Amino acid sequence: MSAKDNSIIADLALAPEGHLKIDWASSHMPVLNRIREQFEKEKPFQGLKVSISLHLEAKTAYLAKVVQAGGAEVTITGSNPLSTQDDVCAALVEDGITVFAKYNPTSAEFKALNMKALENNPDLIIDDGGDLVTLLHTESKQHAVNLRGGAEETTTGIIRLRALEKEGELQFPMIAVNDAFCKYLFDNRYGTGQSVFDGINRTTNLVVAGKTVVVVGYGWCGKGVAMRAKGLGANVIVTEIDAIKAVEAYMDGFAVMPMLEAAKLGDMFVTVTGNRDVIRGEHFEVMKDGAILSNAGHFDVEVNKVELEAMSVSKRTVRRNIEEYKLNDGRKFYLLAEGRLVNLAAGDGHPAEIMDMTFALQAMSLKYVNDQYKSIGSKVVNVPYELDEQVARYKLESLGFGIDKLSAEQIAYLDSWAEGE
Structure with a gap:
């Protein structure tokens, strides 16, 4: 079934305005654009199904398109009933992404839309606030059959994940994107x-x-x-x-x-x-x-x-x-x-340049958990420092900035316990 036939959105006719919003956001997300180029060449998610729950606006939509560029069949739903933008949803459907989201649904409708996003039995998930994870441990357990793991966006979601892990109930690995340096130092703060x-x-x-x-x-x-x-x-x-x-x-x-x-x-x-x-x-x-x-x-x-x-x-x-x-x-x-x-x-969320780093972390973390899920096990793990630093380096390069490197002598000095001369 095509994305148009399967999706539940407000109005497909709103797509043109949604495309403009996504285009504007993507033009200010150079780090994510660089990762998209890599994904298009490597296809790390070829043949996999990815379900995403995030605030469904233009920057999130572009992350979904980057994951799609990596070969994934993408399904997305909203993580908040009032942050979904109907025109962005329509644009994503036109781009072949299945969407289950509308602005301001009732509580029952909102939950039903979230549950629909899991009916494809995803291999990987990106979550915001732990809503998908909660469903996959309760009413939607049957849809976790193929799940390799996922990445979590927010402080609230990490709290819920760690509670599950502490109780021994977490059923798959999750990457704590919220706890990465390039997330909390920039996204959470600025x-x-x-x-x-x-x-x-x-x-x-x-x-x-x-x-x-x-x-x-x-x-x-x-x-x-x-x-x-x-x-x-x-x-x-x-x-x-x-x-x-x-x-x-x-x-x-x-x-x-x-x-x-x-x-x-x-x-x-x-x-x-x-x-x-x-x-x-x-x-x-x-x-x-x-x-x-x-x-x-x-x-x-x-x-x-x-x-x-x-x-x-x-x-x-x-x-x-x-x-x-x-x-x-x-x-x-x-x-x-x-x-x-x-x-x-009541707004459009964080600036595009900020979410560029956060969503770059999400995309790279999703690839990491897909590559390493067997060795990680059913626990919450941090984003590897190497990925965190790579996002920062990509950001610096996009700004035209450079930084210094340690010399061999400086590295040796820092690695030595002896007093320097």
Whole structure:
């Protein structure tokens, strides 16, 4: 069955606009273009089926086309109901990739689309947040029969994978792409930092300068969000549960305090923890009128929407991707993108140049797990440093930059325990 006959998308007629988006993204992804050239020559996935679950927009679409160029039969679905772009889906179908994704499906439809993406019994997967892995260990176990392994994109997904591994339940190898240097140093920090405020600013059309921005969590994503908020002129407060990260935030020039104190001061809130209920009822009780709530973690559980709704007397949509919650005392809070990823649900995600490195890692990791799955076994492993460094070298070359090399004498000196002369 052809991709057109098998896919479930919104409207194939949207394809022209989708092609333009993909073309624009690919023209700013030189590292992935270089890997595509290699894949076209080597065909590392010839005869294999690859299922992908990622935020389905232009940059992801180009990754799917690169994997396809490596000989794979590619099926793709969305990892978030509000980040799927229907025109991009249509373009992929025209390019021979099977797509099971629509913008804003119901929860039941979203899960069904994810499950459809596994019915081809894939040999390899690329996952975002662990959704495919979870299905392959529960309701879609029968579709793991050919599975050699895969690669995981996000912090949340790695948490779920390591929990499976710890319990002895993980059934196949997974590469922790999120933990690679070229992922968290650039994607998590610079990508999240910029795209969060792209989404917030596009959605609210409000100034950031002068406002108090509360960043909940100071991992690599939180570092990026705090950095960009500061650059836009905000007063930044960081909340943390990790004492080391809290000291780091302080040394970086940010105020640090418990969430209950920060809740009284914040004008804008961005959650980036990967955990649930980090903004909840006790915090809503003390927040200022007009507070803007947003999330940049994978799932829509960081802001407790159930408690917020229970405390509200009314709820209405005041702008696209902005829901107003009015409390008994007249205070109003504004939740962006239903508490889902604000940078993707209310924006276009990370810049193409950033995702160039991340998706290069994904493509190379997929090849690595395909080559090494028998020796890896059913566990979570890091991206080999050699692949990480190769992506960085490709990036430098695309920028026209060079770096120094150690001389033989310098290498010998570093390898010696004796005191140098």
